[in-house]
Amino acid sequence: MTLKDFWQNWLKFWFEPISPMPMALYRIVYGLIVLWFGFLLSPDLLFWFGPDSPVSSPVSREFPSEILLDPLIIFPRSDATIKAAFAILMLSAFTLTIGLASRLSALVVFLALVSFHHHNWLILNSGDTIMRISALYLALSNCGDALSADRLIRTCTSAGKEPRHAQAKAPWAQRLMQIQLTLLYCQAFFSKIAGEMWVNGTALYFTTRLEDFRRFHFAAIADNIEILKFLTWSTLAIEFSLFTLIWLKDLRYIVILLGLLLHASIDISMNLPIFQWLMMAAFIPFIYPEDLSKVANKLRSLGDRIWGPPKLLIYDGRKKAAAVKAELMAHLDCLKRKSIVSATEAGAEDAWKALLDSPENAKEIERLGF
8 A cells, every 4th residue: 555545545534425324323322321311410419519519619620620611610609500500411412312403512511511520520430531522522523414303404494405315524523433432442451451450360350349339240250260251351352352353344343242242241230320321322433324224224125015115295396385394204204105206307297197197006196285
């Protein structure tokens, strides 16, 4: 490979337009996780973040000294302030999930999470860091270009001229997310092998005995040192593959499956709320858009076998209301149960008349705007 080839591949990696579907799917899952986080936090919100929380207001303002961004710090620390900020966080997480003002919603989620996390760092884990940084990446991405209320609004305001297929754009924000995740596993791997317990295979022996973090205890595994050694070394191998082999197309989904099994097993055995789900969701940007299209096509084929072929829906493209309604239906029709076309397209009139005159096809034709 020449230097020119390397440079072209580098530009292709960052800027060759691709479908926004993986980021749109991640936006939905991420938004649901943030809402779940809020649901778990809400009963103890004022205990952890109110004026009388374990971390007092002066301490949160002065330590750690590297904090530069904290919108809550400019408001009086009161129950009303915390409740209002929490309501804003939850509302923004909801609008992010449905894709309403997607980028702005993601930015507000980011700022709110930063403020809450900086006001009490004693209850945080590395999953909270992933939660914050992911919101910022979403704010920079095209996550609202598909599966979103934003897209439906554009359809209405463009008189039905919004393309039915989400437009491909440069995926540089998605690439940043991918690199962020691989760097995380890289750091985790090298941090582990720097010590003795992960290398000699005893790390999980001690981990399974942390009763404060225990969710379910499987004695048959926790008391068998040979199984624990195998699982310890398997964890190292999976984490190594998650920042190396995941970049190989032929191995990507195998590596992702292993990563899902790793985090699912941790979630079952250890009480670390939200963390594992954030990590599993972070694999979504690694899915190739064309594979999502293949899955969608298979679901549509299954729908055709169950409900029969799609119905033909024709509309008068000269009427704005009919065009908007038809395009909205097209955007919402995920399984493509209707073939929606304009009867005013060039050369289409004779074809539609023939279809309307056919007794066999008349049952399968719906008219909109005629």
